Amino acid sequence: MLALGGGCLIAGLDAALLRLDLWAPVDSARVGDVHGLVMALGFLGTLIALERAQALHRNWAYLAPVLLGLGGLVLLTPAPRLLGNLLQVEGAVLFVVVYLALWQRAPRPLVAVQVLSAVLALGGAVVVVLVDIPAAVSWLAGFIVLTIASERAELAQLWMGPRAERTLLGLSAALTLAIAAGLAFPAVGQRLVGVVLVGCAGWLVLRDAARHQLRLRGQRRYIAVALLAGYLNLALAGGVLAVRGLVADQAGYDIVVHGVFLGFAVSMVMAHAPVILPAVLGRPLPYRPVLYLPLVLLHGGLLVRFTAAFVGAEQVWRVGGVVTVVAMLVFLLTAVTLVVRGEPGGASPRGRGAAGSAGAARAPGSAAGPGMRGAADSAGAAKAAGSAGSADGGVAMGSAGAAKAAGSAGGLDGRPCPGSPGGNGVVETARTRKADR
16 A cells, blocks of 8 residues: 555656656657646545554455555546546545544544544545546645645644644534535636635644744754645645635646645655555664655755745756755655664654654554554553554644653643543653663
């Protein structure tokens, strides 16, 4: 399944070069045409669906990421494009069913937001079949934004406070209504979507713990930088969408699409890679300062690209686009290198402030969801605490007993985290905090 997502990523980068009117290893007009779907549902959708399938612990749930990734790859072949579209629709249907099963396990507002995000992914896949890809941009953007916002709200809910769930639920409802309004009144609906995206970005900047983590060191500061850069890109994309609409001009379309799916979504992937990959691969991805390189390349390339798009400097715009492609490849190469060189089952030399080891993800009694949720720092801590599963099935050490057994508890914001109502606290040993310093 990771291979399907990775294949979609590589194909998407190839298509990105074609969209820039540059040389690419695979020269095909069709590859360029389906670039957005391959990246949004084929790559990002597969990763998110895989994480949720692992959280649910049901074999049938893995059909969702398989169908999403397979559909993305079929879109690249000479097979009828409708076949790839329908595979992704079927994958999105199963994705919604997976979330509904998680909702039955934990009927909480944050899980309801995640169910809504999957519904938007399904809506986007259907709109692509019935209308076209530009008409589905708002749906797919809503899917990504609600997924990430709900994850951040769950991770930092002690910092955000008890109102976080209700606020996010309100923003989610507003975003969904704006997207639906766009079906009947595209110009008005798109601008309303832009306004809500700006609101989501502002809420995340103000209420998330990321801006306070900038004072810390090591992995926590890296995560904070990646998160805040992503939030700023989301605000920019939303602002442009609110003022100029989506298809009024090519520059606005470019900024909206790549601001959300590259500047925001990929920045979140980079931020949480040390958390996601260890639990999926069973090997740690230790933090190293070299992880800043692809992050800086990504946002530097986007800055050049967006500025050039505004002023109409086409050659400079292409340079910015190439830099973002290089950033993705450098990140992939860096992550693989760190995973291969990492010590299986052991803590990284610099510690992992938020990411648990792979051993924690497989700890007895845990639900073993690998995504952006917190994990115990070692399998020993998980065993000592009994490894309580999170409300929606993510890996968790969220009980007070877990915090006590591990010796100390800390959330991603660096504050004490004895356990959230959903059980997604982050257990962190004193050794890890010392390493971060």
